[in-house]
Amino acid sequence: MDPCPFLRILVGNLAVKFPVSTKPSLSRIHPSTSPCFCWIKLKDFPRQAATIPLVTPHEDGNSQNPETNKISACFSLSKSQVDRIISRGSSYNVSVEVYADPDGRTCGLGARKLLGKVSVALDLRGAESRPSVVHNGWIAMGQNRSNKNGSSAQLCLTVRTEPDPRFVFQFGGEPECSPQVFQVQGSVKQAVFTCKFGFRNSSDRNLGSRSSLSESNATRNWLPLKTDKDQSSKERKGWSITVHDLSGSPVAMASMVTPFVPSPGSDRVSRSNPGAWLILRPGCGTWKPWGRLEAWREPGFTDALGYRFDLFHDDIAAASTTTTVASSTLSTKHGGKFTMDMTMTTNLASTPTPSIISPQSSLDLGSRSRSGSRPGSGSGSDFGFAATLSPQSLYRGGFVMSSTVAGVGKFSKPEVEVGVQHVTCTEDAAAFVALAAAMDLSMDACLSFTQKLRKELRQQQQTHNFVV
16 A cells, blocks of 8 residues: 655754844853754644754855754644644644743753744645745744844744655554554555564573574464462563564564563662563574664653664674664653654755655555565565665654554554655564564553553463464
């Protein structure tokens, strides 16, 4: 199926300049410390903060744009959100409130002075299919701030809209219940993967062995060696979820490689000793590490789950060869979104704009991943040569993926969005699905050890079969 249309609104290239007559009143402001900051607002979205450099007359020259090219804010809208905005018929604006921060360090907290506001109207009709520069240049920050000569403080900014098509996947149930995964396009759903949750045998330590993939369709019994009535009260380990394509071949796996255990004197997983998952992809008849996800509970009385995701370089599972591409927190009560987005790490001029999606750009996840693949290579793709997301590819910037994570005790059916430029074959999409499952399961793995896990996650109750 074709990807779903999404739209990004980018705001950047910010700078402020003041009329000469107003400069003495701002004598405490030093351009080198970026003392101005702003709130960038869009209706129905959380406001975003950014610092703004000052432009002096000799730097400004003939009022040319400063071309800082820095992206200061990014808002993403789905097609349904865009359609709702258009149907309202009312104006839809991105607004910027600019403040002076004399100390150059509060950025919205403590001393501040409102310098002015600007608003840029957005016309979103057809915006999800073509890029557009809505505004680029200087704009006065409120007529009430004009001096005797009619000049006023001005803000330079660039506002741009661009299409950001994404593949959307949805779990048919909670990951621990081994659900199907559907690709979604509007109101149409198509099954593309199946998930198998299980417990890895404590003696099966070589995840990269050739047999681990070739025996993927065989069943192995897990026999508990301990007789503890509730081993989960001490540690949570060995969880594994394998993603299969519709032919039954494994195309990605998330495996818990570092147990989730409470820190000494506590009933919570701490940041100093987090649990960890390996996200694995098949390659040349074996499993190869692609990424590592760590999760923990934030200290104190907060209800936050902390996480960090690292990508491996050249499929080498060593800490010294990773790049951190996502690190944040989620509410354990309300849940949230795990997001991998490199937009803010690139400049406005080099941000890639995905090309317009044609029928040839659709991804058929129900068929062979690549043409000309080797016979007997599993899902039909050439595992040894399939393109994959790497730290190098992320330097291009842009949206990579996001997945919903439900709060503790809430029914979870993760929804996964993946940027089209990061999906070239079935294994690419499956790796993101496995990562989303691991993130969702981490919410349970980091549950207080005074609380009991649901039965699907308690391995001591019965003999489990482990399927890679």
